[in-house]
Amino acid sequence: MSGLLSGLLLRRAGWAVDVYERVDSELSGRGAGIVAQYELIERLRGLGLATDDLGVHVTTRKILDAQGRFTHEYECPQVLTAWERVYRLLRDAFSPEHYHRGRGFTAFTQDATKVSAHFSDGEKVDADLLVGADGIRSTVRQQVAPNISPLYAGYSAWRALIAEGDFPPDVHRDLFEYMTFALPPGEQFLGYPVAGPDNDLRSGHRRYNIVWYRPADEKTKLKWLLTDERGTTHAISIPPPLIRREVIAEMRADAERLLGPQFRQLARLIDEPILQPIYDLESPQMAFGRVAIAGDAAFVARPHVAAGVSKAADDAAALADTLTAEPDVPSALKRFEAARLPENARIIERARHLGAYLQATQTQEEKARAGMHSTDGAVIAETAVLDFLYA
Numbered sequence: 001m002s003g004l005l006s007g008l009l010l011r012r013a014g015w016a017v018d019v020y021e022r023v024d025s026e027l028s029g030r031g032a033g034i035v036a037q038y039e040l041i042e043r044l045r046g047l048g049l050a051t052d053d054l055g056v057h058v059t060t061r062k063i064l065d066a067q068g069r070f071t072h073e074y075e076c077p078q079v080l081t082a083w084e085r086v087y088r089l090l091r092d093a094f095s096p097e098h099y100h101r102g103r104g105f106t107a108f109t110q111d112a113t114k115v116s117a118h119f120s121d122g123e124k125v126d127a128d129l130l131v132g133a134d135g136i137r138s139t140v141r142q143q144v145a146p147n148i149s150p151l152y153a154g155y156s157a158w159r160a161l162i163a164e165g166d167f168p169p170d171v172h173r174d175l176f177e178y179m180t181f182a183l184p185p186g187e188q189f190l191g192y193p194v195a196g197p198d199n200d201l202r203s204g205h206r207r208y209n210i211v212w213y214r215p216a217d218e219k220t221k222l223k224w225l226l227t228d229e230r231g232t233t234h235a236i237s238i239p240p241p242l243i244r245r246e247v248i249a250e251m252r253a254d255a256e257r258l259l260g261p262q263f264r265q266l267a268r269l270i271d272e273p274i275l276q277p278i279y280d281l282e283s284p285q286m287a288f289g290r291v292a293i294a295g296d297a298a299f300v301a302r303p304h305v306a307a308g309v310s311k312a313a314d315d316a317a318a319l320a321d322t323l324t325a326e327p328d329v330p331s332a333l334k335r336f337e338a339a340r341l342p343e344n345a346r347i348i349e350r351a352r353h354l355g356a357y358l359q360a361t362q363t364q365e366e367k368a369r370a371g372m373h374s375t376d377g378a379v380i381a382e383t384a385v386l387d388f389l390y391a
Contacts, residue, residue: 002295002312008322021269024102032159033194033209035306035384036079043313055081056193061179061380068260074380082194105139115290130291138297143290150279158212159274166269188213215360219296222296228290240246240272278302282348287333297343302351306384
């Protein structure tokens with residue numbers, strides 16, 4: 001999405017843009033639920049994209065205790081959508097003849113007048129500008145900043161989408177129309193409604209997004225979680241079909257032990273969960289001559305601020321604005337970097353604060369953060385809001 005946002009905004013500013021996607025098939029059905037922050041919605045509207053049916057409107061947050069009682073309630077109107085919905089909106093707006101699938105980027109070269117992108121099929125494409133918007137595993141970043149890599153945060157998340165039609169009636173009544181949290185000691189479980197397949201917003205056809213954050217020591221527990229049936233330990237993440245049966249069985253057993261009855265029933269409905277180790281990534285630089293990195297290629301924040309797509313949109317807008325104001329590409333990219341580094345750093349730091357209490361190990365400073373941000377009132381009021389950026 002970072003690449004599409006950058007491409008659309010640069011095209012709007014008068015640039016000729018081609019997007020190269022390493023995956024050969026369309027990116028449909030990927031990802032899970034996301035919060036459509038107001039800032040993202042405004043960016044989409046600025047591109048002339050319809051946002052009226054972007055997702056499910058939710059006004060209330062609740063906390064559910066282990067006995068199934070609601071202990072806190074907080075009003076926080078938001079639009080809850082799915083990665084696929086926002087991606088399709090952007091993808092459909094971009095010219096298909098300039099969107100190239102199955103094109104693996106391998107390296108670039110540059111001089112004073114151009115940058116050349118090299119692809120795995122041997123083709124070389126010359127351009128005025130190269131934007132690496134290729135995510136946490138960014139090939140572009142690996143070339144320009146090989147020493148910058150994702151830093152494991154000390155905990156992982158189980159994620160799943162459950163069809164609304166599978167909900168027991170009493171659980172649907174209690175949970176479906178809200179963002180609801182459960183807070184086992186040192187953990188966080190939350191769920192909220194999102195659109196169904198093909199952006200279906202009809203009642204009964206939507207889905208429920210579940211995320212369960214759990215501490216996992218990197219050298220022991222995380223390694224165990226990421227090791228498949230053949231004994232191969234995967235780096236960064238593990239494909240859902242390769243997660244071992246005993247790993248999923250442990251998650252289900254812990255749900256029965258730690259969660260309230262409503263969430264226990266939902267945990268039993270999870271078919272093929274996603275396991276997502278949580279990482280921080282913070283790049284000290286975003287501009288490298290005629291090359292820029294943006295979105296998750298440059299900064300990856302823990303999910304608690306729900307800023308991933310909004311951050312990518314702000315990167316893309318700043319990129320287009322500076323290139324419009326400054327015709328010299330390297331100079332414009334330096335201005336882009338100066339504008340975005342501080343804002344991205346604030347998001348990373350805020351996310352670290354909110355997630356400190358979930359870590360398997362904590363420094364004294366992180367323990368102090370945990371005390372501030374792990375209370376019921378703090379979690380329900382601070383999760384997935386961007387007010388801190390404007391305080």
